[in-house]
Amino acid sequence: MVGIVLVAHSAGLAVETAALVRGIAGADAPVAAAGGTEDGGLGTSLDLIEKALAAVDRGDGVVLVPDLGSSVLTARLLEEPGRVVVADVPFVEGAIAAAVTASAGAPLAAVLAAAEEARAFRKLNGP
Numbered sequence: 001m002v003g004i005v006l007v008a009h010s011a012g013l014a015v016e017t018a019a020l021v022r023g024i025a026g027a028d029a030p031v032a033a034a035g036g037t038e039d040g041g042l043g044t045s046l047d048l049i050e051k052a053l054a055a056v057d058r059g060d061g062v063v064l065v066p067d068l069g070s071s072v073l074t075a076r077l078l079e080e081p082g083r084v085v086v087a088d089v090p091f092v093e094g095a096i097a098a099a100v101t102a103s104a105g106a107p108l109a110a111v112l113a114a115a116e117e118a119r120a121f122r123k124l125n126g127p
Contacts, residue, residue, distance in 0.1 A: 002102040002111040003030040003056025006095055007049055007066040007075045011036035017092055025099035030056040044074040053078060061108030063087050063115060065095045085112050093118035 004021070008014040014035025021031050032052035037043040044066075053062050064075040064086045075086045085108065087094050094115040101114035 001030055001058050001105060002060045002098075002108050003032070003053070003058060003062040004095060004099050004102060004111075005049060005052045005056060005062060005064045005075075006031065006033050006035070006091070007044060007052075007064055007071045008033070008035040008091070009042050009044060009067060009069075009071060011040065013067065017095055020092070021095050021099045024096050025103045029099045029103050030058060031095070031099050032056045044071045046074055046077060049074060049078060053084065061085070061111075063098050063102075063108070063111055065089060065091060065098060065115065067091045082108070087112055087115040089115045089118050090121075093121055 006014045006017050014033035018031045018033040022029050032055045034049040034052035037045050062084045066072040066075045078084050097118045098111050098115035102111045
């Protein structure tokens with residue numbers, strides 16, 4: 001199963017988003033939070049992302065879902081084509097779409113595509 005790592009500037013944001021994702025995709029969804037710095041501050045940590053990646057890597061690839069700015073740059077340091085990819089998606093919607101698709105057993109490319117479709121999700125109809 002494809003793993004999902006939520007990379008955020010805030011540990012709280014990453015942890016709570018992971019809880020929401022598991023609540024929707026299922027408790028067994030391979031989702032890990034990598035938020036904030038090692039000392040609990042705001043920012044991103046390559047070490048925390050690497051630990052989260054290792055925790056959810058089940059051999060089918062991992063999608064990193066960053067929130068913004070430096071989390072994107074840090075996540076991109078870990079990209080490995082065909083194994084670890086960074087999703088350019090809305091944080092919550094992309095994470096949910098990725099995890100639901102991963103939980104269905106889809107391959108890495110399909111999980112990434114599902115996450116990317118979240119950019120077009122509309123909450124309201126009309127202009």
